[in-house]
Amino acid sequence: MVMHWDAVIGHQDAVQVLKAMLVSGAIPHALLFTGPSGIGKGLTARIMAAGILCNAGGIKPCGHCSSCVLYGREAHPDFTLVAPEGATIKIDQIRALQHFASLAPAVSPGRLCLIEDAEFMTVQAANSLLKLLEEPPAGFVFILVAGTAKPLLPTILSRCRNLKFYPLPAALLEQALVHQGYSLEAAAVAARLSGGRMGKALTLLAPDGLAQRDMAAGLFASLESRDMMAVWEQTAKLDSLETKAIITVLEYFLYLLRDVLLVAGGHNARLLYNIDLRPQLDGWAAAWPEGRCVAAMTVVKNTIRAIGSNANTRLALEELLIKLKDLPEKGENHVDSSWGPL
Template identity: 65%
Template sequence: MNWDELIGHKDVVKILQAMLASGKVPHALLFIGAAGIGKSLVARLLAAGLLCGNSSAKPCGHCQACLMYSHGAHPDFTLVCPDGASIKIDQIRALKQFAALAPSVSSGRVCIIEDAEFMTVQAANSLLKLLEEPPPGFVFILVAGTAQPLLPTILSRCRKIQFQPLPPTILAEALVSKGYAAESAVVAAKLSGGRMGKALGLLAPDGLAARDMAAGMIEGLSGQDTVNIWNMASQLDGLETKEILTVLGFLLYLFRDMVLLAGKHNEQLLYNIDLAPKLVAHTAKWPEGQSLAALGAVKDTIRAISGNANSRLALEALLIHLKDLAGKGD
């Protein structure tokens, strides 16, 4: 495990490597960024560097500490993840017991807390006491999608490091270097929002199933059979809320691309380049005005369902509206 494994985030890596080289690492760091952006990998690399026994390049990957860490057997490292939907106070109590022990292999100890924003209030208050009086040589690395749910007192005791999405071109190049086809890599890079983890998920078998379902919806709405509306609403309503929102998110991207195509704007900005010919054909029924209106309607439905609206009614209303817009385009 070394820093060369990481794609992008050069500014963050530079800061962390400088901390390691100087030996001046804050006792608590908070990594913030979207899921799949790479912050967990950076946290693991930093933990390996903190535990590494080499005097220069950290982590070196071949000292006793690095080998133990890479095999998940380093006694001076612990990982805290949500137990179910949240991180509970019993997990922080166990962390306190771990923190009270002296290092046995490395010069210090490290704890990574994944999805830290999902700590219960009791767990967060218990962790705060640890952060206020950290054990000597102990480093906490909190990893979170957003800082908003965390206690202000916890935030004030952490050095915050923000992770930004990777530029699509850099991400696509990295995916091609991993053996993926160029067109597929570009599509995944754009649809992932610059997140390596998300892009790899999209490139997995059936990774684009939700996108293809959204594309099928546009195909069905462009036809004459109104029964499709009820069939599509029923199919979508059978999904979990998170899955419904994922499909609608892809529908948003598709209508965005149709706006670009119908208005003859810069096609270099397309996300779904692999579906471009089909989307061009749909613009006969979905010219620029209708595609823009559809874009707004999908956004409104995403907000409604995210706000706990009745998903079946919201989906039916959306599909009826989209069908009406398609008819106007024709």
């Protein structure tokens, strides 16, 4: 795969800094890219790696030199990738990296290691990497990619140049998705629900990508039914999911509550996340005025915290749905959440 800077959507401040490094040749021996998953920092790191290894003059990576060709084929002898094996990056992986770092360059002026999900290094692996960072081999560059810098050792952070990546504006992400061939409506929904993350947006645009959001909408609809069986059916569907998926559905439910709150308040439709569900939102807004929405948000957030803290999932979900059903439509009183696991 040919690497070009124009593949990066947004993040222009970081890209300009990296390009300037390549032009000047003043490249730190260790770079750290941090930001939410799916935001584009991994792609940027791979392009930067190609640029550092590139043998051509001018704009790097050129995409045509022997180094770029080998890198595109994932066969570059001066490049190695370290990523979690299972849940963590282990010390044996860093020991193998130490051996790789001791070798002389074969094709490029130097050698490079890209460490993905660096925050998942074990303590032993992190301490082993620190020794390499303290005395880096000549011409060797490390690029660390992490969701957050907090789990990394302060001594590792002090030896890295940190570039932070932030969520993209919804309008920019929507435009990029349309440019890739997606419909305007689909791109608009994905851009808003993804939180400004291209990777997440593409996942949402895949077949069944909105299945969990649609499950949240089904849950919302069941609350309007007088038949409690509909509520229990929704509970059973949610309880059949893994914990992470349950939390995701409940987070989408919060987005729906937010949108209903905006519709009920007569706010600009451009602020909505779930713009493809506008007819449903209009219908729900009549029964979910501000007070009820705010109270429901509190109950849902409490449930997310409880499930994340290993509460009994089925009981937490049943209690959640009962409380949501019992919320007064005018929202005069906040529901009592002092009982049970919430």
